[in-house]
Amino acid sequence: NFLEDCNFPFSVIGKPSNIKNTLWVDNDNYNAMYGVVNELISFGHKEIAFIGGPETMNVSKDRFDGYKAALKDNNLLYRSELANHTKDFTEQTGYEIGAKLFSHESPTAIVTTDDVLSVGVSKFLKEEGKESIAIVGFNNTPLAEYQQPPLASVDINAEQLGYHGARLLIQF
Secondary structure, three states: OHHHHOOOOOEEEOOOOOOOOOEEEOOOHHHHHHHHHHHHHHOOOOOEEEEEOOOOOHHHHHHHHHHHHHHHHOOOOOOHHHEEEOOOOOHHHHHHHHHHHHOOOOOOEEEEOOHHHHHHHHHHHHHHOOOOOEEEEEOOOHHHHOOOOOOEEEOOOHHHHHHHHHHHHHHO
């Protein structure tokens, strides 16, 4: 709002709440998550949990919708007890949701909307001896590759997003 009030040109990385008169660039977060969940299903996973960021964020909404659509398209029942949204993207939050999830459910795979959440879940699973659970995060941060074992993560091509965001401004 401040930049708009100052009439200062800007672009947004990630889908903003108000797309009218805003330059923005983003990934197709819906299809990215849809593809991840389909892949997990092709490996035989039927109980797939979702851990996402705040429900108010477009990235979380889009990835959650992709998750649910992939389940539906594969004739798997969406179960709300396997879906969790967080208030933040921290390792501690991932750990806590992992503990909460496994206190009453036994998913064979978990998808998260961010690598930091995946790291927290992975830490919990290691402590509990449940290292056979598949975990997939997003953003392909260096944090993911340095875990033991390394976490699977979707590369969102951050450099390309930045490039295209800058290009929008230049062309504006």
